[in-house]
Amino acid sequence: MDEPHGPDERLDMLVHRGDLDGLVRMIDDRCSSRDWAGLLRLRDRARQAVDTGRQLWPAATLAEYRLALLATPEFVAEVLDEADGLSGRFTIGPLTEVAAQRHSWGDLGPLLERGPRAAFVAHERVIRGEPVDDLDLPDVLDIPLLLHSWEPTYELAVYGDNDAEFPMPELPDDWSDVEVTADAEVLDDDVELAVRQLLEPWTTSSNGRAEVVCVDGDAGAAIGALGVRRARMAELSAQEAIAWIAWAGASGGAHGRRRGAASGRFGAWWLLAAFGDLLDDWPPDPDELGELADDLRWYRWNAYEPDVGWTLQLAIEDPEEGVAWAITAQDTH
Structure with missing residues (x-):
């Protein structure tokens, strides 16, 4: 040779x-x-x-x-x-x-x-x-x-000789109507920046958009603060939610540069730490992060529209603090 x-x-x-x-x-x-x-x-x-x-x-x-x-x-x-x-x-x-x-x-x-x-x-x-x-x-x-034991089985890219597949995690679809309200107090926190960093390829290198809001209230109030008037939710385990977040963070969306599963896992840890106000102590204690993930309540939601393209629509409740977040992000060809 x-x-x-x-x-x-x-x-x-x-x-x-x-x-x-x-x-x-x-x-x-x-x-x-x-x-x-x-x-x-x-x-x-x-x-x-x-x-x-x-x-x-x-x-x-x-x-x-x-x-x-x-x-x-x-x-x-x-x-x-x-x-x-x-x-x-x-x-x-x-x-x-x-x-x-x-x-x-x-x-x-x-x-x-x-x-x-x-x-x-x-x-x-x-x-x-x-x-x-x-x-x-x-x-x-x-x-x-x-x-760690609280982490999911992360979805992995499948690379072929000339192409690749980036499968989305399988998520439950046992939908229930949710009471949406529109008068909750909107709060400031670090989650919005964490979501924007997570989904940066979707919004800066592709056609995607992302919104996130934190409210004093429950998941329905957070969804309502996004301007949605009618929605449904399906409960997720913490592992299902983290796998979905990591998939989104690994992805480049429709046209952006894929960052890889390692970056997606980091993005999921970073966002989870933002929910618990733990970013100032980075890197967080993994056991504390796992306990936080289990204490939060996780839901996927939509406004009865079909899922198309790349989608991340999460609602998260913190029962102890009485606050909730709603995330909506979509990218299409």
């Missing part, structure tokens, strides 16, 4: 011609033959072609995506190089998440520089159930490299 930066006349010819179709066929061939050195060489030369005015970024992006998904660990480490600020910029999901789908931390960890990308891979592997005990990783998220 040729070295990654050795001669490759056929590749050079396709790059010289700017032949994207030919390069895609070559990517497929090199994946089939497991020629990872040749695929890395294709990625590098397609990327370098921009210096001569050839726009071959789609080929470079596909090549590094396939390397992260399919290649042996040493080549996965090449595309996760901390010094390479370009890799993964245009892939359909973060390469740290793509790589974590099929590669264990035990295989990848020893090959990765102890930087942010390695830390994200570790968090992705933890979400997939692999124990990670590495004290040298930076605290990129400030949440434990350990799943």
Whole structure:
């Protein structure tokens, strides 16, 4: 097998011609033959072609995506190089998440520089159930490299050779009418900012919108404060609600950049801490956060409209404090 930066006349010819179709066929061939050195060489030369005015970024992006998904660990480490600020910029999901789908931390960890990308891979592997005990990783998220008993089974992306699926958690649909009121006192807190950070790709890089309100009252009062006059709710467990929040935080919505399951889990922890007014003590005590999640009452709601596109419509009650929140966020093609 040729070295990654050795001669490759056929590749050079396709790059010289700017032949994207030919390069895609070559990517497929090199994946089939497991020629990872040749695929890395294709990625590098397609990327370098921009210096001569050839726009071959789609080929470079596909090549590094396939390397992260399919290649042996040493080549996965090449595309996760901390010094390479370009890799993964245009892939359909973060390469740290793509790589974590099929590669264990035990295989990848020893090959990765102890930087942010390695830390994200570790968090992705933890979400997939692999124990990670590495004290040298930076605290990129400030949440434990350990799943706690109160956390859900997080929904994971499913990456294929040319596409990906980002399934939404299954949620109960035993709907009940809710009494909606419109005269509750609206309160200020940190939850609005936490929701906007959670859903930033939906609202800044796509067509989405998000609203959140906190009121002195119950879930019906919070929903009414959003301007809704008729609604229904279905009760959720804390784990179901957290899984839904994490799915939303991992997603890029219809057109935004996906952030990955690790970021979604962080977003769920951050929002949960905001409900409990625990952000000033970040990172929170996991046991305290779990107790808070169980003490809150969680509901999905809608105004009898069908769910389309990307949706997060939650109502949350804090019985001890007598306050409630309603969140509505939607993004469509």
